[in-house]
Structures are given as C-alpha cells and as structure tokens.
Amino acid sequence: xxxxxxxKSKTLKQLLSGPYLFWAVAFIIIPLVMIFxxxxxxxxGTFTFTNVAKITTPENLKALGLALLLSFISTAICLLxxxxxxxxxxxxxxxxxxxxxxxxxxxxxxxxxxxxxxxQNLLEKNGVIxxxxxxxxxxxxxxxxxxxxxxxxxxYNFLPFMVxxxxxxxxxxxxxxxxxxxxxxxxxxxTFLRVTLPLSRPGIISGITMVFVPALxxxxxxxxxxxxxxxxxxxxxxxxxxxxxxWHVGSGLSLVLMVFIILSMALIxxxxxxxxxxxx
Numbered sequence: 574x575x576x577x578x579x580x581k582s583k584t585l586k587q588l589l590s591g592p593y594l595f596w597a598v599a600f601i602i603i604p605l606v607m608i609f610x611x612x613x614x615x616x617x618g619t620f621t622f623t624n625v626a627k628i629t630t631p632e633n634l635k636a637l638g639l640a641l642l643l644s645f646i647s648t649a650i651c652l653l654x655x656x657x658x659x660x661x662x663x664x665x666x667x668x669x670x671x672x673x674x675x676x677x678x679x680x681x682x683x684x685x686x687x688x689x690x691x692x693q694n695l696l697e698k699n700g701v702i703x704x705x706x707x708x709x710x711x712x713x714x715x716x717x718x719x720x721x722x723x724x725x726x727x728x729y730n731f732l733p734f735m736v737x738x739x740x741x742x743x744x745x746x747x748x749x750x751x752x753x754x755x756x757x758x759x760x761x762x763x764t765f766l767r768v769t770l771p772l773s774r775p776g777i778i779s780g781i782t783m784v785f786v787p788a789l790x791x792x793x794x795x796x797x798x799x800x801x802x803x804x805x806x807x808x809x810x811x812x813x814x815x816x817x818x819x820w821h822v823g824s825g826l827s828l829v830l831m832v833f834i835i836l837s838m839a840l841i842x843x844x845x846x847x848x849x850x851x852x853x
Contacts, residue, residue, distance in 0.1 A: 608831075612824035624825025633809055633826065640805035643720060644788040647727035648735075651784050652777070654728070655735035659776075662736075663743040677733050685730065686793060692726050693717070693797045718800035726794040731787060735780035742776030743769070778844040782837040790830055806830065 615621050627633060658677075680688060695701050696717040703713045716722045746769065754764045792807035801808075806826065813823030 608824045611820045612828045624821045628829045636804045636809045637806045647724050648785045651735040659740040722798040726798045727788045731784040734783040738779040739776040742773045
C-alpha cells in the first residue's frame with residue numbers, strides 16, 4: 574500500500590513538473606543553445622572563435638569599457654542609497670505587505686520602457702525639470718544625452734533590486750544579536766561593522782548582482798537617455814541583431830557578456846548559499 578502511494582505521489586510530481594520542464598527547455602535551454610551555435614559558427618556553419626574575438630575591436634572594447642564603468646558607478650550609487658533605506662525600513666518595523674515597502678516595489682510593476690521614457694521627458698531641454706528651473710530663474714539642466722543621464726536612468730530603474738534583498742536580510746537579523754553586541758560594550762559603529770554588515774552580506778551580494786548585470790547589458794536606457802549617441806555593449810549587440818542582421822557576431826558578443834553573468838552566479842552561490850538575499 575505504501576509503495577503504491579509513493580508511486581502515485583512520484584507520478585503526480587512528474588506530471589506537475591511537466592509544464593515547468595517544458596518552459597525551461599523551450600525558453601531557456603533552446604535559446605542558450607542557439608546563442609552558442611550562432612556565436613561559435615560562421616554563416617556557412619563551420620566552427621570559429623572569430624565572432625567572440627570581435628569583442629577585441631576598438632569600437633567594441635570602448636563600448637564594453639563604458640558599459641562596465643557606468644554599471645560600476647550606478648551599482649555603487651544604488652548600494653549607497655539602498656543600504657541606509659533598508660536600515661530605515663528595518664527600524665520602522667514594517668512588514669513586507671506594508672504601504673512603505675509597496676512604494677519601493679511599485680516601480681517594478683510598471684513597464685520598464687515607460688519608466689525610462691518618463692525620465693526622458695523630465696530631462697530633455699524643454700522637459701519638466703527645465704521648465705521648473707526656468708520659472709525659478711535658474712540655469713537649465715544640460716544632462717540629457719550624456720552618461721550622467723544614463724546613470725540616473727539605471728539608478729532609478731534598478732534601485733528597488735538593491736533595496737529589497739538588503740532589507741530582506743536585515744529584517745531577518747535577530748535583534749538579540751544586536752543587543753548582545755551592545756551589552757558587550759560595542760558602540761553603534763562597531764556593532765554595524767562587526768555584526769550588522771557581515772550578517773547582511775548575502776543581501777548586498779545579491780543586490781549588487783541584480784543591479785550590475787542588467788545595467789551592463791541594457792540598451793534601452795542608453796538609447797532613450799543617451800540619444801543613441803552613447804553606445805554601450807548592449808547597443809552594439811542590439812545593432813548586430815536588428816540592423817546588421819548578423820546573428821553570429823551578435824551571439825558571439827553575447828557569449829562574452831555571459832562570462833559576467835556566470836561570475837555573478839558564482840558570487841551568489843558562494844556568499845548566499847541559503848538564498849537569504851532573495852527578494853520577496
């Protein structure tokens with residue numbers, strides 16, 4: 574009887590996992606296989622590393638270097654803004670369903686393109702911000718179509734992905750541990766450096782990964798806020814696929830970016846083994 578129940582339970586699990594397996598194969602494994610195929614072959618179908626080596630051209634190296642620089646800056650700004658915000662949210666003892674947390678989650682529910690276009694309307698020469706500055710007899714803000722505008726767009730779009738993992742970890746820290754450190758004579762700075770910061774490391778690593786990787790690969794933000802004048806590596810790949818119709822070179826450059834994704838996954842696997850930094 575028990576054996577039959579186990580067999581039925583196993584069969585039921587296999588049936589329920591079927592749709593997820595189909596989804597993984599159709600939309601994850603097959604696209605990855607196609608990227609590897611196109612990236613490592615010529616239009617004639619012969620094996621080659623030429624497509625991957627295209628990253629070494631001056632134009633592509635410049636685009637990759639600029640993308641790395643802007644991603645590092647935006648990730649650092651997000652971290653500097655997100656950590657104090659997460660500490661404030663934790664100190665307010667709000668739960669995950671509170672209105673305050675909803676404010677940070679709400680932008681993630683909006684369309685990414687609409688959020689970026691909204692900033693384009695705000696920052697352009699005749700945009701809302703400059704209209705207000707002109708009314709106040711202040712100098713206009715010349716920021717649109719510059720790297721600063723792209724960084725601002727990255728920070729706005731990806732800040733929630735930094736706040737939520739850090740808040741999720743900080744909210745799980747046992748208050749008795751903090752109080753024990755204080756009872757042992759640690760001042761607030763020592764308590765933060767020796768207790769709070771090390772315990773929140775999984776959330777920090779997860780947040781950095783969730784911001785840096787999409788910032789590195791983005792092309793929409795640089796297109797809209799950079800006026801298509803500032804090319805990042807994401808824009809180069811997009812152009813190879815859409816304008817040049819060169820799937821082989823585009824896939825080869827995408828394989829280079831996969832290296833950064835794999836490194837980020839390795840960081841999470843090392844420093845967040847229990848998944849404590851996952852957003853809720």
